[in-house]
């Protein structure tokens with residue numbers, strides 16, 4: 386009997402899983418653990434440094450790329466470990482230059498990441514989870530079930546892939562990283578922090594934490610933790626309303642994490658890090674487009690030093706939400722500026738390929 390295509394796919398998936406379970410991904414090991422491994426097989430400890438450099442700084446996808454390691458050692462490494470590097474399965478380019486990547490993970494799941502080019506910077510927008518467990522009503526990713534957290538190396542690899550695309554297609558270096566892809570980074574805290582440590586380390590990509598922004602729906606407990614950990618990167622909070630009842634109607638997580646708790650956490654965060662917070666804010670027709678909404682935002686911005694990014698809404702399906710008019714955007718800008726709050730209007734990028742904020746839904 387010839388097995389069906391589905392059955393074959395299932396067999397391949399199971400084989401991969403068995404292989405992965407049998408051999409550990411070497412990138413789950415710290416440098417110290419790799420040293421221990423080399424000592425345990427009777428090799429020199431300095432070998433660990435060489436391998437570690439290949440794994441992170443040089444992003445080797447295969448042990449055979451490690452040309453300063455002997456063939457025999459490479460063979461032994463292959464017997465003991467795997468390198469579960471991500472693969473860019475599919476790449477789409479927008480008419481505005483934006484690139485969207487469908488990224489295949491070792492277990493067959495997919496996430497998306499985006500390269501956003503502007504005159505002054507090239508930004509990597511990366512994912513932290515497969516799917517999302519939050520239920521923000523205006524976001525396409527929310528329609529996908531949360532499958533799992535990304536590992537630190539899977540987060541790191543997205544940056545590496547976009548860094549390479551930046552050099553290949555734009556002949557410019559990658560300048561900024563934003564955690565604004567799929568998932569909620571603060572619900573995958575340890576892995577996100579470990580990835581950022583590697584991205585910023587001279588042993589990794591050596592990118593300054595000042596060029597990294599973590600965007601969160603705003604989980605008070607975790608924002609406080611980031612303050613306690615004295616993180617050096619930037620924080621953006623997806624606010625969308627400074628009035629509890631309205632915020633809860635578009636972001637149900639606000640019911641359990643009301644604005645007062647959010648502000649309390651942001652106060653702690655600011656006292657520890659001394660950094661401004663950025664509020665991301667979409668204005669929708671009939672939802673938060675009254676002067677009263679803008680005034681509530683102004684008051685909210687006065688508590689902790691903050692700036693505001695007014696993000697253009699990217700429609701996702703049935704038209705339940707619609708971008709507010711230009712006059713409303715001007716009203717918001719005027720009131721914020723009058724109160725000396727820096728406000729930027731962020732136009733959509735990559736809309737034609739569903740690569741803009743909130744549009745990542747593994748459609749391709």
Ligand code: SAH
Nearest residue numbers: 524565568569600601602623665699742743
């Ligand atoms: N979970 C994180 C990061 C992912 S969303 C967070 O909530 O911040 C990244 C940003 O895109 C957030 O500010 C989010 O509110 C915004 N966003 C989601 N859907 C959008 C849409 N359809 N149009 C515009 N922005 C959207």
